[in-house]
Each structure stands twice: as structure tokens, then as C-alpha cells.
């Protein structure tokens with residue numbers, strides 16, 4: 001992914017009052033960028049170095065655990081399955097945000113999955129927690145600085161595609177960046193060319209070879225009936241969607257809806273990482289006004305728990321395959 005260009009981003013002159021919200025970064029000459037990414041290249045390197053100094057191996061695969069898939073109480077969860085784990089609670093990592101959502105343990109775990117070194121976010125950051133998108137996605141850049149070349153992003157999502165069932169796995173083949181339609185993008189602000197180009201393409205964000213291979217793996221492992229590929233969209237949350245919103249998303253071609261992943265994938269592709277992502281369908285979206293059920297987070301976590309064995313197995317096999325291709 002080349003395409004870096006010489007365009008210089010315009011710097012806005014601001015007064016000190018504009019520092020509110022902590023979304024502006026002072027430049028050396030005292031000017032402020034609007035909505036800037038406050039994590040400079042150097043500060044991301046510093047976080048990566050803090051971790052590298054404490055881990056005796058350098059993983060090339062990074063995993064982000066979705067809701068219920070990396071919960072601290074999930075002893076059988078994906079993150080808990082890593083062998084010889086080295087754990088870093090987020091509050092112990094300098095300049096790292098903290099997890100505030102149930103089902104997101106809030107630690108980085110380094111270890112081995114299928115004898116392959118990986119690093120795993122056992123808990124991610126969401127926009128609705130109050131973090132801007134660039135902050136939610138910052139750990140992806142830390143992964144990159146550590147040496148990760150392949151990202152596996154997982155999430156819990158509501159199924160819009162009527163052929164899906166609760167507990168199914170949707171391999172993400174594409175996304176619709178709904179928040180981006182309103183200009184909210186993790187790459188908003190001055191571009192740091194050392195991470196990637198100003199205008200990264202997204203038409204092949206999800207690696208086709210990995211999608212194909214993951215489907216083969218699912219079939220070979222007896223999970224074929226559960227697995228689909230489809231289009232994911234992320235809304236800001238935390239409120240679940242209305243019936244009208246869900247009908248609209250269905251008409252737009254979304255197969256599943258969630259509250260994460262898109263900004264992580266954009267950030268990963270910006271720094272040229274290979275991306276594989278999937279959604280665990282934890283609930284079917286309610287598009288019938290007469291339906292008495294309501295979406296809720298407990299159900300999301302419960303389905304994550306129910307599927308943890310299958311997901312762990314599936315991800316281990318995908319990791320095994322990825323390692324062979326590196």
C-alpha cells in the first residue's frame with residue numbers, strides 16, 4: 001500500500017481554550033491541530049518499547065477479543081487460552097486507555113496459540129466509552145510497532161441477514177463505515193506518514209486469501225454450517241438500534257451490526273497490516289415492531305461464553321495457517 005504524497009496538512013492557529021476535550025496536540029511552534037491524534041509516533045513507539053522490554057518474543061499476529069470473547073471470568077476464552085501468558089493490565093501500561101465495559105477484561109496478553117507467538121487485546125476500546133476513534137484504535141499502532149503484521153479482529157454483533165442464526169460466525173468481507181459518513185474517522189487530523197499514507201484505500205481491507213482459507217478451515221473443523229461471510233457496520237452505540245435503523249441498515253447491505261472493529265481495521269490498513277475479522281452473531285436484530293424481545297448486553301456475553309470453545313479452536317487454526325504464510 002504505497003501512495004504517500006507530499007500534501008502538507010494545514011495547521012490551525014488556536015487559543016489555549018481550544019485544548020478542552022484533550023483532542024488537540026500542541027506542535028513545537030505552539031499551534032494546535034484540530035482533532036489531532038494526540039499519540040505522536042514517538043509516544044506509540046514508547047508504549048511498544050515498554051512492552052518489548054518485558055516480553056522475550058515478538059509476535060507477528062495481533063488479536064482483538066470482542067465482547068464476551070476476552071472476559072476475565074471466561075477461563076476458557078480465547079485470551080485465557082494463550083500458553084505461557086505475560087499479562088499487562090491496561091492501567092499498568094503508560095499512556096494506555098482503560099477498559100470500562102463488562103466482558104472486556106482490560107489487559108494485553110502475550111503468549112502462544114498453537115505454538116505461534118501472538119499478542120491479544122483482552123478487551124478493546126469503544127467510542128461510546130468516551131474515547132475518540134483514534135484513541136480506540138491506538139493499540140493497533142502499538143501492535144504494528146511491536147512487529148505485528150497480521151491482525152485478527154473479533155466482535156460480537158447483531159445479525160441483520162435473515163439467514164443467520166444466533167451463535168453463527170460471520171467472516172467480515174467488507175464494512176460500511178457509518179460513522180465515517182459523518183466525518184468521524186480514526187485517521188482524521190494531520191497524517192503521520194511514518195504510520196501510513198494520507199488517503200489509504202479500503203476496497204481490499206479484508207484479506208481475500210484469509211477469508212477463503214478460514215472458510216475451508218471452518219468446514220474442515222466441522223464449523224462449516226455456522227460460518228458465513230458478510231458486511232459489518234459499526235454504529236457509535238451504546239444504545240442498540242431502533243427498528244427503523246435496523247431496517248435501513250439491512251437495505252443498505254449490512255449483514256451484521258456492532259459498535260467496534262471498523263476504526264481498528266482502518267488504522268491497521270493505514271499501516272499496511274493484513275486483516276482478518278469475524279463477528280460472532282450474538283443476537284438477531286429485531287426488525288418487527290410487534291416483537292416483545294429487546295437487545296441486551298447479557299445475551300451478547302452469554303452467547304460469547306457458549307461459543308468460546310469453537311471460537312478458540314477456529315482462531316487457533318487460522319493463526320496456525322497465518323504463521324505458515326509468513
Ligand SMILES: O=P(O)(O)O[C@@H]1C[C@H](O)[C@@H](CO)O1
Pocket residue numbers: 065066067068101124126154155156157237258259260261296297300
Ligand atoms: O467489542 P464488541 O464490538 O465485540 O462489543 C459489542 C458491541 C458493544 O460493545 C457490545 C454490545 O453488547 O458488544
